Amino acid sequence: MMRILWNSFKKGILSRKFEKVSLPPGYEKTGGELHSLIKKKFGRSLHIREVAAGSCGACESEIISAGNPVYDIQRFGVDFVASPRHADALLVTGPVPRNMELALKRTYEAMPGPKFVVTCGDCALDGGAFRDSYYCAGDIGKIVPVAAHIPGCPPRPQAIVEALLLLIGRIN
Amino acid sequence: MNIEDILKELTSGEKITPDATRWLAPEEVHIEVRPGDFRNACLFAHHKTGSPVSSLFAEDARAADGCFYVRCVFASRHEGRWLVISARLDAAAPEFDSLANDIFSAAFFEREVSEMFGIKRRGAFDTRRLRLHTEVWPEGFYPLRKDFRPPEKCGGTGLDYAFRRVEGDGVFEVPVGPVHAGIIAPGHFRFSAAGEPVLNLEIRLGFAHRGVEKLFEGKIPEAALAFSEFVDGEAAFAHSLAFSMAVEKIRGIIVPGERQRARAVLLELERLYNHAADVGGLATDVGFSFPAACASVIKEGLLALNEKLTGSRYLKSFNRLGGAALPPSAAADIGAGLAAAEKDFLVLKETLYGSVSFMDRVEETGILPHKAAVELGVSGPAGRASGIAADLRADFSHLYKNAGFKPAKQEKGDVLARLNVRVAEFEESARLIRKFCCPQGQGGDAPPAAARPQSGCALGWAESWRGPVLYWVRLGENGLVERCKVTDPSFQNWEGLAQAVPGNIIPDFPLCNKSFNLSYPGNDL
Numbered sequence: 146m147m148r149i150l151w152n153s154f155k156k157g158i159l160s161r162k163f164e165k166v167s168l169p170p171g172y173e174k175t176g177g178e179l180h181s182l183i184k185k186k187f188g189r190s191l192h193i194r195e196v197a198a199g200s201c202g203a204c205e206s207e208i209i210s211a212g213n214p215v216y217d218i219q220r221f222g223v224d225f226v227a228s229p230r231h232a233d234a235l236l237v238t239g240p241v242p243r244n245m246e247l248a249l250k251r252t253y254e255a256m257p258g259p260k261f262v263v264t265c266g267d268c269a270l271d272g273g274a275f276r277d278s279y280y281c282a283g284d285i286g287k288i289v290p291v292a293a294h295i296p297g298c299p300p301r302p303q304a305i306v307e308a309l310l311l312l313i314g315r316i317n
Numbered sequence: 318m319n320i321e322d323i324l325k326e327l328t329s330g331e332k333i334t335p336d337a338t339r340w341l342a343p344e345e346v347h348i349e350v351r352p353g354d355f356r357n358a359c360l361f362a363h364h365k366t367g368s369p370v371s372s373l374f375a376e377d378a379r380a381a382d383g384c385f386y387v388r389c390v391f392a393s394r395h396e397g398r399w400l401v402i403s404a405r406l407d408a409a410a411p412e413f414d415s416l417a418n419d420i421f422s423a424a425f426f427e428r429e430v431s432e433m434f435g436i437k438r439r440g441a442f443d444t445r446r447l448r449l450h451t452e453v454w455p456e457g458f459y460p461l462r463k464d465f466r467p468p469e470k471c472g473g474t475g476l477d478y479a480f481r482r483v484e485g486d487g488v489f490e491v492p493v494g495p496v497h498a499g500i501i502a503p504g505h506f507r508f509s510a511a512g513e514p515v516l517n518l519e520i521r522l523g524f525a526h527r528g529v530e531k532l533f534e535g536k537i538p539e540a541a542l543a544f545s546e547f548v549d550g551e552a553a554f555a556h557s558l559a560f561s562m563a564v565e566k567i568r569g570i571i572v573p574g575e576r577q578r579a580r581a582v583l584l585e586l587e588r589l590y591n592h593a594a595d596v597g598g599l600a601t602d603v604g605f606s607f608p609a610a611c612a613s614v615i616k617e618g619l620l621a622l623n624e625k626l627t628g629s630r631y632l633k634s635f636n637r638l639g640g641a642a643l644p645p646s647a648a649a650d651i652g653a654g655l656a657a658a659e660k661d662f663l664v665l666k667e668t669l670y671g672s673v674s675f676m677d678r679v680e681e682t683g684i685l686p687h688k689a690a691v692e693l694g695v696s697g698p699a700g701r702a703s704g705i706a707a708d709l710r711a712d713f714s715h716l717y718k719n720a721g722f723k724p725a726k727q728e729k730g731d732v733l734a735r736l737n738v739r740v741a742e743f744e745e746s747a748r749l750i751r752k753f754c755c756p757q758g759q760g761g762d763a764p765p766a767a768a769r770p771q772s773g774c775a776l777g778w779a780e781s782w783r784g785p786v787l788y789w790v791r792l793g794e795n796g797l798v799e800r801c802k803v804t805d806p807s808f809q810n811w812e813g814l815a816q817a818v819p820g821n822i823i824p825d826f827p828l829c830n831k832s833f834n835l836s837y838p839g840n841d842l
């Protein structure tokens with residue numbers, strides 16, 4: 146216990162320290178704006194359910210990274226939840242293989258409204274490198290309605306935050 | 318026993334005379350046997366090399382040779398060489414004798430060959446499909462045949478997947494997935510339990526099947542190299558390395574030493590960030606948040622280092638055929654990045670090993686016995702934790718051998734053993750990186766253009782952080798990829814997880830799962 150306390154004290158708050166070192170200068174500002182918008186429009190917190198639909202894993206890795214102590218997306222009011230029943234938004238990665246179509250649809254249907262879907266990563270836009278596959282849906286829009294897209298392969302954590310800000314700014 | 322002796326004995330003892338024997342490279346020999354001898358030749362090679370089936374796949378060569386081929390790959394570890402046994406199969410009604418009754422490590426490969434090529438296996442014990450789920454894919458469409466046309470309308474066969482059933486008083490099933498609670502790829506787990514302990518676990522995968530092998534076909538090698546990085550994003554570099562090695566072998570490109578070292582540095586950096594994340598994952602799964610956070614900080618630092626060196630956090634778009642050179646500032650950046658990562662890793666390690674309640678959770682949990690691991694063909698850290706000291710770096714690479722590399726090994730096969738292996742490998746990788754990047758030159762000259770013909774086939778390999786990644790590539794006369802067989806270690810290792818879980822309670826499953834941390838996209842392709 147003492148070791149944990151001592152080490153966490155020694156480390157300090159990384160999100161601030163790290164910003165001075167290498168986070169792009171706008172990160173805190175973007176995050177701050179996102180925070181106030183979420184406060185206004187979502188009653189303080191935006192809950193996201195992530196569904197990996199055939200992604201290569203790097204998109205997930207970056208989404209997880211957005212929650213690490215450096216980027217700490219949670220402090221802006223964004224939370225990743227374990228069940229679609231708790232979610233406001235669905236974040237989908239990957240080119241949606243046929244085997245995932247039904248699961249994706251059911252996950253969406255299990256969410257309470259109002260709800261929206263965001264796609265994350267080039268694969269999820271139009272299949273990306275897997276566009277010509279015999280086994281991918283290609284267009285997620287045919288399965289669930291998509292509100293916005295986060296480009297990148299994979300998108301960096303800060304790109305995820307920026308995209309969420311843009312999107313939420315548009316929602317009434 | 319050396320491959321030469323095995324071949325001699327195959328002829329004298331087993332009375333199987335290969336129709337053709339070809340050395341494709343000093344470390345890769347191909348033999349072709351008659352279809353009726355295929356099974357016995359493979360069994361013989363399996364016993365003599367002590368190797369599980371490292372890969373087994375088919376090839377549609379009806380246009381060129383008027384037949385299908387089935388090929389089986391074994392590793393002769395002590396001499397660092399590969400043995401590939403092939404047989405021609407009839408073009409109209411291809412079939413071969415199933416190996417899986419005698420060599421379990423062939424079982425999943427055979428199912429794959431069947432559904433992708435429509436090749437029958439005589440005497441197979443498991444005829445279920447693997448990736449083309451019967452719910453969505455009709456009968457009679459074999460994607461890897463050259464004359465494949467996708468079905469106009471997709472619909473299932475109407476058949477449900479038959480899970481193994483456990484019956485008896487109080488036995489119940491717990492289905493989990495394909496969508497999991499965390500931020501993770503899809504898969505389905507079917508637990509049968511009576512009271513607390515799990516009696517049986519069956520894993521059904523294929524949800525992330527994207528048709529990778531088909532998409533490789535028809536690409537120029539440079540484009541295929543870029544594509545190989547999409548197969549498994551967390552092992553992007555290992556996959557691109559294995560692919561590029563296969564093409565370099567075919568084209569006769571020699572990669573200069575300096576560039577080989579640069580590749581080794583990146584391969585180890587990939588291992589570092591993933592091993593750190595895995596160790597943290599174990600902490601997450603027992604609800605121990607401080608070390609979990611500590612691990613994610615290590616990972617973030619290493620991803621930032623990756624970006625500095627290659628422009629990509631996941632080491633993508635950097636590898637080239639013939640190798641690529643690190644920037645001149647690499648040694649300094651790596652030195653600083655490693656020092657920070659090692660310092661935090663020490664804190665992480667001390668916190669975990671110093672916590673009685675954490676140790677209590679990981680010790681004796683999820684044991685994969687040595688014998689089971691051998692028979693299933695489990696490889697990588699999971700295999701090494703169950704006493705299999707196989708590591709392509711130690712067995713096949715002169716670079717690593719000269720650097721004094723020794724694979725980490727544990728005997729017990731529990732979650733703790735797999736943790737120990739990762740911790741040891743993290744430390745060893747850091748040492749190797751320092752060693753490989755210290756004699757900094759300018760990356761050596763780019764290798765001369767290919768002198769040898771551009772078509773042919775070869776096996777490329779890399780020991781990724783999850784275990785051996787194999788790429789068997791054929792380039793056609795036109796220089797394009799004609800067939801690319803990807804073998805990810807997870808393909809064999811998932812069954813290892815299924816065998817390690819029974820006897821444990823369901824709440825310990827996440828821990829067991831994380832200690833293996835296998836790839837869904839690499840398995841599903």
Ligand code: SF4
Nearest residue numbers: 200201266267268298
């Ligand atoms: S967009 Fe790129 S990183 Fe994301 S899943 Fe697709 S290939 Fe992987």
